[in-house]
Amino acid sequence: MPPKKRILIYAFGNPGRQDDGLGNRLVEELEPWLGECGYDHVELESNYQLNIEDADNIAERDIVVFVDASIEDIEDFHFGLVEPSEGRSEFTMHAASPAFILALCIKLYQKHPETYLLQIRGYEWEFLEELSTKTTQNLASALTFIKERITREDFGQSLSDKQI
Amino acid sequence: MGRKITIEPVTRVEGHGKVTIHLDDQGNVTQSRLHIVEFRGFERFVQGRPYWEMPVLVQRLCGICPVSHHLAAAKALDVIVGAGMGDGLTPTAEKMRRLMHYGQIFQSHSLHFFHLAAPDMVFGIDGDPAIRNVIGLVLTNKELAVQGVMMRKFGQEIISATAGKKIHGTGAIPGGINKHLSETERDEFLKGADPMNIDKMIDWSQAAVDWFKDYHKNNKDFIDTYADFPSNHLSLVRKDGAMDLYHGVLRAVDSEGKKILHDVDYQNYLDYIDEEVRSWSYMKFPYLKEYGKQNGWYTVGPLARLNTADFIPSPLAQKEFEIYKAYTGGKPNNMSMHMHWARLIEILHSAEMMKELLNDPDIVSGELVTKGQKVNEGIGLLEAPRGTLFHHYEINGKDQISMANLIVSTTNNNQPMNNAVNQVAKTWMSGQTEITEPMMNAVEVSIRAYDPCLSCATHAFGQMPLEVSLYNANNELIDYKRK
Numbered sequence: 034m035p036p037k038k039r040i041l042i043y044a045f046g047n048p049g050r051q052d053d054g055l056g057n058r059l060v061e062e063l064e065p066w067l068g069e070c071g072y073d074h075v076e077l078e079s080n081y082q083l084n085i086e087d088a089d090n091i092a093e094r095d096i097v098v099f100v101d102a103s104i105e106d107i108e109d110f111h112f113g114l115v116e117p118s119e120g121r122s123e124f125t126m127h128a129a130s131p132a133f134i135l136a137l138c139i140k141l142y143q144k145h146p147e148t149y150l151l152q153i154r155g156y157e158w159e160f161l162e163e164l165s166t167k168t169t170q171n172l173a174s175a176l177t178f179i180k181e182r183i184t185r186e187d188f189g190q191s192l193s194d195k196q197i
Numbered sequence: 198m199g200r201k202i203t204i205e206p207v208t209r210v211e212g213h214g215k216v217t218i219h220l221d222d223q224g225n226v227t228q229s230r231l232h233i234v235e236f237r238g239f240e241r242f243v244q245g246r247p248y249w250e251m252p253v254l255v256q257r258l259c260g261i262c263p264v265s266h267h268l269a270a271a272k273a274l275d276v277i278v279g280a281g282m283g284d285g286l287t288p289t290a291e292k293m294r295r296l297m298h299y300g301q302i303f304q305s306h307s308l309h310f311f312h313l314a315a316p317d318m319v320f321g322i323d324g325d326p327a328i329r330n331v332i333g334l335v336l337t338n339k340e341l342a343v344q345g346v347m348m349r350k351f352g353q354e355i356i357s358a359t360a361g362k363k364i365h366g367t368g369a370i371p372g373g374i375n376k377h378l379s380e381t382e383r384d385e386f387l388k389g390a391d392p393m394n395i396d397k398m399i400d401w402s403q404a405a406v407d408w409f410k411d412y413h414k415n416n417k418d419f420i421d422t423y424a425d426f427p428s429n430h431l432s433l434v435r436k437d438g439a440m441d442l443y444h445g446v447l448r449a450v451d452s453e454g455k456k457i458l459h460d461v462d463y464q465n466y467l468d469y470i471d472e473e474v475r476s477w478s479y480m481k482f483p484y485l486k487e488y489g490k491q492n493g494w495y496t497v498g499p500l501a502r503l504n505t506a507d508f509i510p511s512p513l514a515q516k517e518f519e520i521y522k523a524y525t526g527g528k529p530n531n532m533s534m535h536m537h538w539a540r541l542i543e544i545l546h547s548a549e550m551m552k553e554l555l556n557d558p559d560i561v562s563g564e565l566v567t568k569g570q571k572v573n574e575g576i577g578l579l580e581a582p583r584g585t586l587f588h589h590y591e592i593n594g595k596d597q598i599s600m601a602n603l604i605v606s607t608t609n610n611n612q613p614m615n616n617a618v619n620q621v622a623k624t625w626m627s628g629q630t631e632i633t634e635p636m637m638n639a640v641e642v643s644i645r646a647y648d649p650c651l652s653c654a655t656h657a658f659g660q661m662p663l664e665v666s667l668y669n670a671n672n673e674l675i676d677y678k679r680k
Contacts, residue, residue, distance in 0.1 A: 048364060049257030057364060080363050081263065085312055085331060086350035119332045128261075133332075140335040141343060160242045160257045 037074040038095035038188065041146075042179070043087070044079045046102050052155025052165050055172060056100035059153065062176055067183075075183055082128040088137035092144045096188050098179065099131040103152035110175035112182075114189065115148040147189055151175060216618055216640055224628045229619040230477060231611075231644065240601040248274060248592045252369050255588070258603075264301040264356055264366065265581035265606075268294055269588040271369035272444075272577025277592060279569020280372035282464060283444045283577075289563030290373035295443050296554045297359035297368060298579065302442055303398070303547040304352025305582035306499075306540045309648045310405065311345025314537045317642050318412055322419075323635035341408065344401045348544075351386075351398050355551065358382045373566035380561050387555050395552045399513070402545040406517050409541050424533035424617035424643040427452035429485065429494065430501035431609070433580050434460065438507030440546065442580040448505045449485060449495055454529050458485060463578045466587060472604065482611050483604060494612035497584025498647060499539035504529040511553070514546035533617050536646045581606050583648050607649040617643040 042063060048054025060077045067075050078090065083099070091097045103111065117136035129137075135148050153175045157165035164172065182188055219228040239258055246254060251270040256263035271294070276282060286294070312331045319337060320329040328336065335342040353363070358378060360366025368374055386395055413420050429452065433445035447466065449458035458469060472481035473490050484493035495501070503522075509515045521530070521542060530539070554560060577588045584606035591600040607614075621643040625636045 047257065049254070081261075084308065084349065085346050086353060089346055089350055119327070119330070137332055137335070137346075140332050141339070141346065160239065 039093070040075045040096045040098070040183065040188070041091060041094040042075065042077050042098045042100060043083075043091070044077075044100040045082050047081050049160065049162060051157045051159050051161045051163065052168050053102050053158055054162075055102040055153040055155050055164060055168060056151075058164060058172060059100050059151075059176055059179070062172075063179065066180060070184075072183060083131065083134050084129055085134075085137060087129070087134045088141055091134065091146050091148070092138050092142040094146045097135075097146045097148045098151055098182075099134075099149070100151045100153070100175075100179075101131075102155040104155065104158075105152065107152060107154050109154055109171040110178065111150075111152045112178065113150055113152075115150050117145075149189060151179060216622075216644075218618075218622045218626055218640075220626070224630065226619070226623045226627050229615070229622040231615050231618050240603060243598050243601050245597050248277060248590065248596055248598055249371055251588075251590065251598065252371070253365050253367055255603075256365050262301070262305065262581055262583070264297060264360065265579065265586050266588070267360065267366060268298055268301075268369055268443075269577045269579050269581070269586045270590075271371065272579060273575040273588045273590050274371035275373075275567075275577070276464070276575030277572055277590065278371040279571055280567040281569070282462070285567050285569065286373055287564040287567055288559040289377065290565055290567070292554050292557055292559050293359055293374040293376070293378065294369055296378070296551060296560065297356055297366075298443050299547040299550045299554070300352045300355030300359065302352075302582050303544060303551065304349045304356065305648075306544045306547070307345055307348040307352060309582075310537060310540060310544070311342065311348070313645055313648075314540075315341065315345070317638070317645075318416070318537075322639050322642055326634055326638070329638075341405075344405070347392050348398060348401055351393060351395075354393070355386065358386075370566070372568060373564075375565060377562060377565070378555075378560045383555055383561055386551075395548065395555060399545070399548045399552065402541070402548045403513060406538075406541045406545055409538050410520075413538065420534045420538075421532055424620050424646065425531060426533075426613075426616050426620055427531050428496045428613055428616070429457060429488075430504040430529055431458065431485075431495040431497055432502040432505045432585055433463070433578060434506050435510070436460070439510045440502055440506035440508070441510075442502075442543070442547075444579065447578070447585075450505055450529055452529055452531055454504075454527070457488065463587075464576050466576065466578070466589075470604075472608075478611070480608050480611050481604075483609050484612075495609070496613040497606055497609040498536065498582075499543050500530060500533070500536045501584065502580060503539045503542065509542070509546050511546050511549035513549055514542050517542045517545060533613075533643060533646045536648075540648075583607060584609050607647070610647045610649065614644055614647050614649060617646065 042060060044056030044060040046053040046056045048057045057079045060079045064077055115131045115135055117139055118132035119136045131148065131150050139145050154171045156167050217230050218226055221227050243254060251274060252267050255266040255270045258266055272283060275286065280286060316329045316331060316334055319334060331342055357363050360368040361376060368376060388394055391397060429449055431449040433441060434448045435441035435445045446460040447458055447463050448460050451457050461469060469486055470483055471486050472483045474481055482494065484490050485495065503518065509518045521538060574591045579586055586606050587604035589602040590598055593599040618640055621639055625639040629636065
């Protein structure tokens with residue numbers, strides 16, 4: 034039996050800014066489940082935002098799933114493949130996009146992990162710790178989805194209509 | 198017919214800022230302004246919250262420099278809980294906080310230099326924007342790019358180990374710190390596998406300073422004349438005049454080096470500093486009261502710190518400080534692009550200080566918290582990566598915050614950033630009829646030298662494209678560009 038693929042679920046956002054912390058919450062809720070299932074090939078990471086050092090952090094993974102809150106007009110969540118992008122407009126002064134991190138990883142280390150972005154719809158962005166009530170179902174749906182993916186051997190294959 | 202050029206928002210600057218440049222009928226720049234257009238009332242938001250929440254609560258303000266806010270808030274609360282005026286912490290608490298702070302300076306400055314400043318230097322202000330970034334840097338100088346990535350990572354790991362976690366760290370608490378560094382963590386930072394150890398970080402920091410000095414030799418016109426204007430400079434210094442990024446007294450010098458603020462206790466900062474509100478920006482304009490709004494504005498950050506300090510208390514950085522000071526004959530350095538040189542010397546100093554602290558036994562053992570008699574007001578200052586950061590709180594009888602005043606580094610640099618924009622705009626925009634990408638980047642480079650964090654200053658967040666709007670004298674939009 035081949036070794037299991039090394040998976041990194043990496044959430045970014047500020048949980049002190051209400052729904053911006055959706056990804057961070059997903060990772061928190063995923064942690065005990067991974068322990069119960071004994072899935073030690075899956076690692077979790079959570080940070081305020083992505084930055085250049087994350088190119089190094091993803092380089093040795095087979096699969097990376099970035100998790101972020103979204104203000105885009107999506108139903109509950111969206112899961113899609115990330116293509117590397119070096120576009121300047123994709124990063125501001127102190128943060129970078131998943132596509133930029135992947136591009137930097139490829140250029141620096143010649144490694145190209147299979148990379149996805151899981152976006153969860155958020156609605157409120159004030160100085161509060163609590164997620165808005167409207168996100169409860171979105172978070173639950175995203176959690177169910179990612180758990181199901183982790184249990185599959187073909188993690189990114191056969192994506193449904195959630196794929197970009 | 199005069200015109201108004203708007204650059205909005207400014208890319209690679211957090212938060213929402215825009216630049217307007219007014220031209221007269223002959224195409225000469227008559228006025229330039231950096232506007233900050235978003236504001237959320239964080240200082241009001243915290244009113245009514247228990248005071249002990251502040252070191253964690255303020256991290257909601259900014260995901261970019263949360264550690265600086267965490268520590269400044271903790272310093273203010275040290276005063277409130279009776280743990281002294283910055284000199285009352287246990288050795289362990291003070292050293293753990295300093296280690297966290299130098300980790301923050303190290304990672305933030307590394308990000309700025311390698312990710313933001315170096316591409317403009319390597320490829321030029323008018324270089325192809327498609328490659329004028331850290332990925333372009335990888336293609337031309339991979340070693341430098343890798344060093345930048347790993348130095349940033351090392352600093353982040355120091356923060357995580359001292360603050361307890363990456364998000365909403367809880368390390369600093371009123372009156373002290375809540376953890377030691379474990380011996381395993383300490384040994385990993387001291388002797389970790391190459392390159393993740395402190396000796397390699399010091400080597401790379403020195404190499405980065407050397408890289409800049411070589412670049413400077415070949416690009417003096419750019420580095421020495423770009424946004425060069427006289428300014429006052431303000432920072433904390435240690436009581437003996439040494440650079441101290443964590444604690445000290447407030448000192449300011451004028452553009453000629455004359456002391457204009459004489460090592461005063463920052464608990465009395467309101468006696469010396471005021472903030473002006475101008476109708477066209479949400480970001481205030483701080484100034485030294487004694488010299489007034491017109492002449493009392495000042496610069497903070499790396500350039501200011503190397504202008505106010507008498508020496509740097511670590512050997513390699515001190516050696517570089519002497520070279521740096523000799524370049525201006527010992528006078529204050531007013532060249533905005535020398536901010537990068539100063540920043541690199543601070544990276545080297547931070548690396549040296551981290552090594553000293555990691556080798557200190559107080560880091561892994563000792564008392565964590567100081568207790569004392571509570572008072573109802575406290576002020577905490579430190580030198581954040583971008584400059585002096587002020588946190589000022591008052592509490593009521595229910596231990597709730599009743600007043601908060603925050604002056605962030607970027608706010609302190611409001612006037613110098615406006616001056617830098619104005620000078621660069623006059624050079625690049627005067628006589629032009631079309632706004633090109635290099636012209637826009639030229640203005641941004643002058644702002645970026647200050648490493649502004651408008652996220653802190655405005656409490657905005659998100660990624661920003663660049664928009665350019667062109668208005669005629671009647672304020673009619675005649676051109677618009679977005680990238």
